[in-house]
Amino acid sequence: MTGPRYxxxxxxxxxxxxxxxxEAQERxxxxxxxxxxxxxxxIFGPSPKAIAAMEQAASGIWMYGDPESHDLRHALADHHGVTPQNIVVGEGIDGLLGYLVRLLVEQGDSVVTSDGxxxxxxxxxxxxxxxxHKVPYHDDAExxxxxxxxxxxxxxxxxYFANPDNPMGSWRSGADIVAQLDxxxxxxxxxxxxxxxxxxxEGTAAPVDINDPRVIRMRTFSKGYGMAGARVGYAMGEADFIRSFEKIRNHFGMNRAAQAGALAALKDADWLAETQVKVAEARDTITGIAAKFGLKALPSATNFVAIDCGRDATYAKSILDGLVARGVFVRMPFVEPQNRCIRLSCGPxxxxxxxxxxxxDVLAELG
Amino acid sequence: MTGPRYxxxxxxxxxxxxxxxxEAQERxxxxxxxxxxxxxxxIFGPSPKAIAAMEQAASGIWMYGDPESHDLRHALADHHGVTPQNIVVGEGIDGLLGYLVRLLVEQGDSVVTSDGxxxxxxxxxxxxxxxxHKVPYHDDAExxxxxxxxxxxxxxxxxYFANPDNPMGSWRSGADIVAQLDxxxxxxxxxxxxxxxxxxxEGTAAPVDINDPRVIRMRTFSKGYGMAGARVGYAMGEADFIRSFEKIRNHFGMNRAAQAGALAALKDADWLAETQVKVAEARDTITGIAAKFGLKALPSATNFVAIDCGRDATYAKSILDGLVARGVFVRMPFVEPQNRCIRLSCGPxxxxxxxxxxxxDVLAELG
Structure with a gap:
């Protein structure tokens, strides 16, 4: 009885x-x-209108989602001033990253990202x-x-280039990026x-010509829109490039309620504006807490803040472990020199x- | 300015x-x-308890789903009398099929399925x-x-072997399948x-030894449990085989509300039993309608029925087109000789x- 041949x-x-x-840590x-x-x-969560849309969609979950994500894709196209042919909706950026790599990368092909x-x-x-191939961060930025x-x-x-960056929260102006496309x-x-x-x-999004086949941009409803668990992301780019996703994507892969929720979230600009304010306030609060204990919060253009703990990774890890032991879940960057930091999300x-x-408490214990 | 190198x-x-x-047809x-x-x-839809669980989960959608689908996987393991290590949860059977093929199949490798x-x-x-490589159906069955x-x-x-089969609704006994595993x-x-x-x-599910690495079985919450739009499926098999999915699957790919809905659906055995009764009644109703017009419904072990229209694919297609034009959405098999049929779902x-x-109306028009 032989097994599978991988x-x-x-x-x-x-x-x-x-x-x-x-959840695994909690268990x-x-x-x-x-x-x-x-x-x-x-943690501020999605628009109440998005929640209502998902609740309403629950009883219709016997239907598959529209494989074209037509309504959402058209609304996104309007939102960005591009055509629906410039947008593909997928199962979060994670899913779309998989598709993109699969389209371009075969065994031995080179890919470049930042270390960490x-x-x-x-x-x-x-x-x-x-x-x-990995390139070091420079001044805590990609x-x-x-x-x-x-x-x-x-x-x-x-x-791969993230703007703003995770895990450090750093960012570059869109104009600066566009100036480098050649x-x-x-x-x-x-x-x-x-x-x-x-x-x-304002000004961080790179104003890339949508017909430029050298660039593809990915966005998500997981962060600003507060819907990480819904798994809705999208890629924007030149139409032929975007069309290539049709060759391999899981056409019936989208959750129907998530499609409805994302559409409602997109339309609720007021909630996004409120979230932006709340996130900015929380970043300030976190920066203040860090400063109070002599730690330095890095400037952030995201819904998290990296806090420089001022020593090495071992020290940062001991702070992280102490926080986790006290029921406060945070993470930290994986590699030097970023791993002198801990990273935590904005929240109420x-x-x-x-x-x-x-x-x-942790700092007192560590002395 | 060059484009992507695929x-x-x-x-x-x-x-x-x-x-x-x-939806595309409706548009x-x-x-x-x-x-x-x-x-x-x-169309009978999911358990009201599953709907309630998804509604409740909507406000918590800011959290990613548990990448291990721990609670659902453990409940499924209990349900099937296997260990959680024998089960991987994925984005519907469609998603899991993609992962399985990716694990086993590289360029030029042979795969076998049935034609249609x-x-x-x-x-x-x-x-x-x-x-x-495709093998013909035999007596409308794989x-x-x-x-x-x-x-x-x-x-x-x-x-690939489906039991029961789609699009014909045919089935084999589990004992018959197990007898052929050698x-x-x-x-x-x-x-x-x-x-x-x-x-x-009863008796259709193949009682495969869960430690047999030659077989993998896939199941879904899309059909009996009425949650197609949620995208929750699972594969059952030998633990090492199942573990191989960890190498490539989208770990954070599951919708959090869908996980909660599937768990609630699994626990509502009464609703599933009611659905089984409703589906059986609907199959009988469809069979009766077909017979009234001199058409023959095929026996079905699924929530759809294939109706043999008694002539060739062109005739079946003309019936299908007539139904669609009258607002009744049905589909038909793709290849001969199955495409003498139309196929429709059970429903209220x-x-x-x-x-x-x-x-x-359509038959009168076709004469």
Missing amino acids: TKLAQSLPATVPFVGP AMSRPFAARLGANEN AYPTFNYHVAGFGGVL DLPALLTKAAEVDAKLV NIPDGCVLLIDEAYIELAP SEALALFDEALE | TKLAQSLPATVPFVGP AMSRPFAARLGANEN AYPTFNYHVAGFGGVL DLPALLTKAAEVDAKLV NIPDGCVLLIDEAYIELAP SEALALFDEALE
Whole structure:
């Protein structure tokens, strides 16, 4: 009785998870977190109109979602002043990253990212046999000039660049990015992950010509719109490029209630504006808490803040462990020198007060 | 300004869709269907407890779903008398089919299915460069002995077998299937798609040893549980085989409300039992309607019925077109000889009455 014959690539892959979920940590601790501030979620939550739309859609869940996500795609096209042919909706940016890598990367192909940037992208590149080249962060930000130089050097098919960045919260102006597009090497695609863009200052979104086939941008309803658990993201780009997703995507992969929720969320501009205010206030609160204890919060254009704990990764990890032990879920960057920081999500003042208390306690313990 | 460099495989693929959704047809007609009976959905819908669970989860959608689907996976393990390590939860069977093909099939590898069986499986095989070998249906059923013979002949890594079958609704006893497992060639996996199993007669589910690495079974909340739009499916099999999905699956791909809904649906055995009764009654109603007009409904172990229109595909298509023009959405099999039939979903009597009226009208028109 023999077993499955895996592909050579599948045999070579580890059974890894990009992140361990907070629920797994809660099960290990046998109690829930008092404050869930680690998973880059938007605790202020979605528009009440989005919630109502999802509730209403629940009884119609016997129907498959529209495989074209027609209504949402058209609304997004209007929102961005492009055509529906410039947009593909998918199962979160995570899902779309998988599709994009699959379209471009075969075994041995070069891909470029920053050392310490989004691990799920790296997971997909490994999963399709790509060779990942990493460029260091520069001043706690992803370094686009260095990424493009590296791309030319290794003949990369794809470059990952997040703006704003995760895990540091840094950002570049859209004009600065557009000024560098002619440095994209021939046959290379620049992927701009704009997951946090709704929470960034005006002018951060790169005003890329939608017909430029060298760039693809990804956005999500997980962050600014507060719907991480719905799994709705989209990619914007040149029409032929976008159409190529039709070759491989899971056409009936979208949750029908999530489609309805995203559409309602998009239409509720007031709620997004309120969220922007709340997130900005929470960033200030977190910065104040950090300063109170002599730690330095990094400027952030996202719904999280990285706090420089002022020493090495071991020290940051001991703070993180102390917070987790006290029921405050936070995470930290994976690599040096970013891993001198811990990272926590913005949230209501009660959650941040729990962080404040726990941090005081942890720092006292650590001395 | 050059564009993306696609993989050779991506370049070779067409931008096809396995199915056109009913919404696209409605947009083309500029009006909604009066009866949505074509998409293999369960119109009786999910358990009210599942609806309530999804409604409740809507306000918590700011949280990502548990990447381990821990609670659902454990409940499924209890339900089936296996361990959680024997189960992987995914974005519907469609999503899991993609992962399975990706794990096993690389360019040029042989895969076997039935001619006219589930097109989304074929889509995934093409999408990963597999070479698909098709075996004809036998007596309107997928022919497991012939599939396994073909698998040995072409050294297949994977065989697709649906029980009950879509689009014909036929089925084999689980004992009959298990008796053939020793005919699975070395290094070949038999995938049993049991999407409709909850609606089939007792004894249809193959009592496969969960530790047998030659077989993997897939199930879904889309059919019997009436939650197609939620996108929750699962695969059951030997623990190492199941663990291999961890290498490539989208760990954070599950909709959080869908996880909660599926868990509640699984626990509501009474609703499933009611659904089974309603589906059986609807099958009888459809059979009666067909007989009234001299057409023959095929026996079905699913929530749809194939109706043999008694002539060729052109005739069946003209009936289908007539029904669609009258606002009754149905589909038909893709290949001969199955395409002498139309196929419609079970549903409440009002929907079936609309079908009845429309069919009478269409047949009168066709003469």
